[in-house]
Amino acid sequence: MRGGRPRDEELTTRLLAVAVDVLAEGGLSLLTIERVASRAGAGRAGVYRRWPDMPHLAADAVRTCSLVPRAPSTASLAGDLATVLHPWTRDLDRGERAAAALLGEARTSLVVQGALDEVVRWPLSGVLARVVGAERARGRAVPTRREGTADRVLRALWWSRYVDQPDPLSGREVEALVGQVFVPLLDVR
Numbered sequence: 307m308r309g310g311r312p313r314d315e316e317l318t319t320r321l322l323a324v325a326v327d328v329l330a331e332g333g334l335s336l337l338t339i340e341r342v343a344s345r346a347g348a349g350r351a352g353v354y355r356r357w358p359d360m361p362h363l364a365a366d367a368v369r370t371c372s373l374v375p376r377a378p379s380t381a382s383l384a385g386d387l388a389t390v391l392h393p394w395t396r397d398l399d400r401g402e403r404a405a406a407a408l409l410g411e412a413r414t415s416l417v418v419q420g421a422l423d424e425v426v427r428w429p430l431s432g433v434l435a436r437v438v439g440a441e442r443a444r445g446r447a448v449p450t451r452r453e454g455t456a457d458r459v460l461r462a463l464w465w466s467r468y469v470d471q472p473d474p475l476s477g478r479e480v481e482a483l484v485g486q487v488f489v490p491l492l493d494v495r
Contacts, residue, residue, distance in 0.1 A: 325367035329404035365421035371401030374429035377436035406468035
């Protein structure tokens with residue numbers, strides 16, 4: 307059991323929200339103890355008590371973001387996949403910009419890499435597995451090896467969106483991506 311006074315959870319929440327804002331605005335290079343503490347209206351000690359360094363703070367901050375939509379249920383594979391890709395019809399939001407700012411750090415920091423896996427990689431794989439599972443429940447066969455390939459392609463495109471930050475796609479372009487890439491890739495029978 308830790309000694310000392312109890313941790314103020316409201317301050318922790320504020321510090322994490324400020325960290326997401328700073329990451330989204332300018333990346334990890336702007337994430338400093340001084341900046342976070344000042345913007346959160348806290349002392350530097352409040353930050354140091356919670357995180358040993360900026361990668362740990364950044365990792366916990368990005369863990370507060372919801373970056374992958376839930377598994378939809380539109381009653382069709384194409385509809386479900388289009389719903390998963392719906393975020394591509396808008397600019398990156400605050401949480402996505404924060405995650406994008408950490409991609410370079412993930413190459414050298416296992417803490418940051420683990421956080422990005424938790425909020426992007428594993429949720430994307432999970433949502434695709436649920437979409438494919440729903441398609442199988444509708445009586446259509448999806449080869450397992452194709453599901454693995456589609457998972458890798460989906461993640462690669464998702465990361466690419468964070469890196470390139472292209473203009474949003476139209477709904478029609480998302481439907482074309484689904485119909486011309488993902489549905490054929492999954493080889494549904």
